Amino acid sequence: MDDYKTNDFNEQKKTDRKYCQSCGGEINKEDVFCPYCGAKQNNSQVRYMNRPKERLIYILLAIFIGTLGIHNFYAGYNKTGLTQLLITVLLGWVFGLGVLITFIWVIVDIISVTQDSDGVPFI
Numbered sequence: 095m096d097d098y099k100t101n102d103f104n105e106q107k108k109t110d111r112k113y114c115q116s117c118g119g120e121i122n123k124e125d126v127f128c129p130y131c132g133a134k135q136n137n138s139q140v141r142y143m144n145r146p147k148e149r150l151i152y153i154l155l156a157i158f159i160g161t162l163g164i165h166n167f168y169a170g171y172n173k174t175g176l177t178q179l180l181i182t183v184l185l186g187w188v189f190g191l192g193v194l195i196t197f198i199w200v201i202v203d204i205i206s207v208t209q210d211s212d213g214v215p216f217i
């Protein structure tokens with residue numbers, strides 16, 4: 095009887111443990127900061143399911159092929175990217191108007207967008 099209880103308790107304890115995302119040390123599930131290396135832990139798993147995107151890649155995509163909306167596809171803003179792509183493709187090659195619109199839009203994106211469509215900040 096007592097053995098069963100002990101095992102049950104140990105099992106419960108195991109599920110309260112997790113591993114530090116930085117150094118891999120075993121820490122408490124509730125720990126916000128790793129007691130070994132001090133790294134901040136992601137406790138809101140649902141919101142931060144995706145890996146952070148790199149801002150440098152976002153900006154480079156925006157500079158070189160931003161008028162096609164590629165940087166927005168990269169950051170998960172698929173509708174915005176598609177809109178920019180359509181404006182450029184449909185209006186762009188006729189009077190250069192579409193490219194001008196999306197070019198200005200892209201500059202605004204580069205300056206103002208600092209997180210992806212899931213709210214995960216760029217790194």
Ligand SMILES: [Zn+2]
Binds near residue numbers: 115116117132133
């Ligand atoms: Zn750690």
